[in-house]
Structures are given as structure tokens and as C-alpha cells.
Amino acid sequence: AQTVTQSQPEMSVQEAETVTLSCTYDTSENNYYLFWYKQPPSRQMILVIRQEAYKQQNATENRFSVNFQKAAKSFSLKISDSQLGDTAMYFCAFMKLVHSGNTPLVFGKGTRLSVIA
Amino acid sequence: KAGVTQTPRYLIKTRGQQVTLSCSPISGHRSVSWYQQTPGQGLQFLFEYFSETQRNKGNFPGRFSGRQFSNSRSEMNVSTLELGDSALYLCASRGGLATDTQYFGPGTRLTVL
Numbered sequence: 001a002q003t004v005t006q007s008q009p010e011m012s013v014q015e016a017e018t019v020t021l022s023c024t025y026d027t028s029e030n031n032y033y034l035f036w037y038k039q040p041p042s043r044q045m046i047l048v049i050r051q052e053a054y055k056q057q058n059a060t061e062n063r064f065s066v067n068f069q070k071a072a073k074s075f076s077l078k079i080s081d082s083q084l085g086d087t088a089m090y091f092c093a094f095m096k097l098v099h100s101g102n103t104p105l106v107f108g109k110g111t112r113l114s115v116i117a
Numbered sequence: 118k119a120g121v122t123q124t125p126r127y128l129i130k131t132r133g134q135q136v137t138l139s140c141s142p143i144s145g146h147r148s149v150s151w152y153q154q155t156p157g158q159g160l161q162f163l164f165e166y167f168s169e170t171q172r173n174k175g176n177f178p179g180r181f182s183g184r185q186f187s188n189s190r191s192e193m194n195v196s197t198l199e200l201g202d203s204a205l206y207l208c209a210s211r212g213g214l215a216t217d218t219q220y221f222g223p224g225t226r227l228t229v230l
Contacts, residue, residue, distance in 0.1 A: 033217045035218075037221075042223070043205060043223060043224050043226075044221065044222075044223045044224070045207060045209075045221035045224075046221070047218060047220065050217065050218060052217075091160065095217065097217075102216070102217060103173065104150060104162040104165060104173055104175070105150075105152075105160075105162065105209075105219060106162075107159060107160040108159075109159050110159065
């Protein structure tokens with residue numbers, strides 16, 4: 001079974017600074033997706049960024065980028081120019097690809113990020 | 118496109134009762150998944166439906182059941198509620214089984230007294 005570990009329960013960052021959230025996962029699979037979701041106080045789970053394991057290039061979405069290290073099974077999220085609206089719980093998630101249809105998401109426990117003015 | 122919608126947003130029930138939660142996926146999406154979120158256990162997968170058929174099931178007791186209608190709307194039912202069923206129930210939709218990204222609804226907060 002796949003497991004996802006987020007070792008930082010809480011983090012804080014000053015507005016406009018950069019912060020990196022860590023995520024490691026354990027799998028014997030070769031084909032999978034990795035995701036970062038954010039859950040603000042409103043509780044709506046929002047997709048931040050996704051990464052296909054077969055792609056070596058790290059995914060980027062505006063101020064959000066990942067550092068995907070497949071051999072090390074590491075998938076960290078970097079938030080640049082942090083904004084107050086980035087305050088949220090951030091979840092790392094894993095999904096295995098299979099021919100019959102992709103498997104459910106397996107989530108880490110989350111990192112609570114606070115952006116301080 | 119409208120996002121995933123869930124009703125009701127809040128529910129308060131007592132032990133022993135049953136409850137039904139509803140989820141309407143993004144238009145055109147045929148897969149609906151349900152997740153339970155609690156402070157202790159985090160996010161756990163309940164089940165996934167595609168074309169009215171359950172395709173995946175998590176490790177939950179039989180008190181948790183679901184179904185999907187021909188318009189892809191899904192319902193989740195919990196019978197004989199227990200205090201431990203208090204949680205945020207999240208629904209997510211995706212285009213198909215081979216589609217990678219799931220989009221989540223706002224959730225239903227269930228409180229069992």
C-alpha cells in the first residue's frame with residue numbers, strides 16, 4: 001500500500017517570502033501522479049499543482065512549483081512571493097495509474113501554513 | 118462550468134439515526150468519489166462510482182453505502198450513526214476513470230450527538 005508523509009505539521013512564512021513544504025511517499029509503482037491540494041478555512045479542497053511521475057520536468061503553476069525527486073520519492077512544494085490568501089492546510093496526495101482506471105487519492109496528514117503580514 | 122456541489126452543507130444527527138448526503142459532479146464528469154476527513158484519521162477514501170457502478174471501495178464498515186444515478190449525481194448513506202462518524206465528507210469528481218485530476222466540492226459537515 002502506498003503511504004504519503006508530510007513531516008511538517010505547521011509552518012509559517014512572512015508575506016512576500018518563499019516557503020517550501022515537504023512530502024515523501026512510499027510506493028513500488030512506476031506510474032503514478034502526485035498532487036498538492038490546499039484547504040483554506042472555508043474547507044474547499046483546491047488543486048494547486050500536479051506532477052506525472054514519467055515527466056522529469058518539475059511542474060510549475062504561477063507562484064507554485066514542485067521539486068520532484070523520483071528516486072528519492074520526494075515531492076516538495078515551493079510557494080514564492082507568499083500571500084495572505086495562501087494561508088491554508090496543504091495536502092500532498094498520491095494516485096497510482098492502472099489500466100482499468102486510476103486508483104483513489106492517498107493523502108498525507110497535511111501541513112498547516114500561516115502567512116504572516 | 119459550475120463546480121462540484123454538495124448538499125446539505127451542515128447536518129446534525131443523533132446516534133442511531135441514518136443520513137443521506139448528496140453530490141452533484143462537474144457537468145460532463147462521470148466519476149464521483151467520496152472521502153471522509155477527521156482530525157484523527159485525516160482524509161480517507163470511502164468509495165468511487167462511475168457510470169452508476171461502484172468501482173473502488175475503501176476500508177469502511179457496511180453502514181457506509183452509496184449510489185450513483187444516471188445523471189452522475191451521487192448519494193452517500195450512513196446508517197446507524199455513531200459518534201465517530203462525525204466528520205467532513207468530501208465529494209470529488211473527475212471526467213472518467215482514466216482521468217487523473219479530481220475536483221472537490223465544499224463538503225458536508227456531519228455532527229453526530
